[in-house]
Amino acid sequence: MRILLVEDDATLRDVMLRSLNDAGHRVDIAGSVEEAEYLWRVQPFDAVLLDLNLPERAQRGSGQGSGLAVLRQARSRGDRTPVLVLTARDRTEERIAGLDAGADDYLGKPFDLAEVEARLRALARRAQGTQDVALLGRLRLDRRARRFFVGSEALDLPAREFEVLWELMSPPGHALSKRTLSDKLSGFDEALGDNALEAFISRLRKKLAGSGAAIRTLRGIGYLLEAEHP
Known part of the structure; x- marks a missing residue:
């Protein structure tokens, strides 16, 4: 799969990049809102791994990371790429906000890399109508x-x-x-x-x-x- 990995933590991003590459995926990475918005517009992806808590343009007073803005913008232009949201936040209202913004699945940090891969497969099956x-x-x-x-x-x-x-x-x-x-x-x-x-x-x-x-x-x-x- 061609995957966009949006994550500002360089250490976690490198670990996930190696894991996804080892699993045979092609991965583009973005560490900020600007990079994520640009890559998501100019390149089609099979799935997006999106961290909610990104630097720049955080929504003041909302308590939400700016990753939500990236997601809402993609959905507003009709982009239906499957999105797996990654975040350290675990409050129920924040999970709901991510799903309401258009996320297809939600995974809290810390997480197991094998679970990320399994959830990506599930999202791809759902989007493509395929089986294991x-x-x-x-x-x-x-x-x-x-x-x-x-x-x-x-x-x-x-x-x-x-x-x-x-x-x-x-x-x-x-x-x-x-x-x-x-x-x-x-x-x-x-x-x-x-x-x-x-x-x-x-x-x-x-x-x-x-x-x-x-x-x-x-x-x-x-x-x-x-x-x-x-």
């Missing part, structure tokens, strides 16, 4: 384990090929443009070019031979993962 296990032919994706299998055999893939196939399998049967795939697999300052993407697709096609799943090129549109026709 996806099947196409003999190809199976276990999202909890973050593994692909062909029948009972594990399909071990380099990180970028794994990410491409994950996106095409979430869910299978829907077309993704080259631009969408590139955006999801690029960092904010590191773009994935068309040539590199085509090379990953070419290698994946060879590795999927005999799996009952095939990647089809849709001219002028992008790519589609579908059941292989006999």
